[in-house]
Amino acid sequence: MxxxxxxxxxxxxxxxxxxxxxxxxxxxxxxxxxxxxxxxxxxxxxxxxxxxxxxxxxxxxxxxxxxxTAGLALSVEVLDDRQTHLLRVADVSDGWQERMRERLASAERAFLVAEKGQEEVSFRWRPGRSDHSVHGSLSFDTTSGTVLIDLRADESHLGVAGLRKGTSYVAMCQVAGELELRGTGVG
Known part of the structure; x- marks a missing residue:
């Protein structure tokens, strides 16, 4: 509600x-x-x-x-311009970080994918059909098999149903789906 x-x-x-x-x-x-x-x-x-x-x-x-669809909790924060979620990798086996990088780089909505060391990847994600995008980064925690996704929306987005809000959450759901990540149940 x-x-x-x-x-x-x-x-x-x-x-x-x-x-x-x-x-x-x-x-x-x-x-x-x-x-x-x-x-x-x-x-x-x-x-x-x-x-x-x-x-x-x-x-x-x-x-x-x-x-x-993405396995994320729905809360009032979905309309925030910045979304940060800790998600769990479905298949934690050898090379899971590389698989995440490859999936992200091959995603149609992702571009300007750049690695910042071994533990972080920055990228831009196009959540809609227009050329507008959100800034994002993935940080990997190898011991727990989790990925911290941080997405920030620009000011020019129309957002969810034209509300001018919720764009970064939509992108979060799309990234989670593309990378086959699920919520951890933590805040």
């Missing part, structure tokens, strides 16, 4: 200028009277509140499906 409310707040923030324009246009069309102002002040927020709630439900359902 908290994620849905966060999505609704984001949708309302995006749609508020449109609501104000509709309110003013209604007052101009119908003439400025106190009864018209009262009617517009009731109907415009009600209509836009309903539209933004439907928009938020779609975004929430999409995020929920993504998180289930």
């Amino acid at each position: 908290k994620v849905l409310m966060a999505c609704w707040r984001a949708a309302v923030a995006i749609q508020s200028p449109l609501m104000v324009i509709q309110l003013l246009a209604g007052l101009v069309d119908d003439g400025f009277t106190w009864s018209n102002l009262g009617l517009e002040l009731v109907t415009a927020p009600l209509a836009w509140g309903t539209v933004s709630l439907l928009w938020a439900v779609l975004a929430w359902a999409w995020l929920r499906r993504r998180s289930r």
Whole structure:
């Protein structure tokens, strides 16, 4: 429920200028009277509140499906610009780090893959169809067989369902799926 409310707040923030324009246009069309102002002040927020709630439900359902597919927990933090998750490798055997590097480098959405020593890889990931991308890095812990993924979104993303938020979480789910990683159950 908290994620849905966060999505609704984001949708309302995006749609508020449109609501104000509709309110003013209604007052101009119908003439400025106190009864018209009262009617517009009731109907415009009600209509836009309903539209933004439907928009938020779609975004929430999409995020929920993504998180289930990736095995990640769905929380209010999914709308943050920066996502950091500790994920477990499905097959911890000899050479698992190299397999992660190869999968990342061969992924269609990944580019500018660069290694920072043996324990870290930096990259850019394209979560959508546009050219916008997120910055990312993988840090390997060989003893526990975990990978720390850190993703940061740029400001120009439209995000989940146009909410301008959630892009780095979508990318996190995609990277986890591509690399066959699962949540560890830790915070």
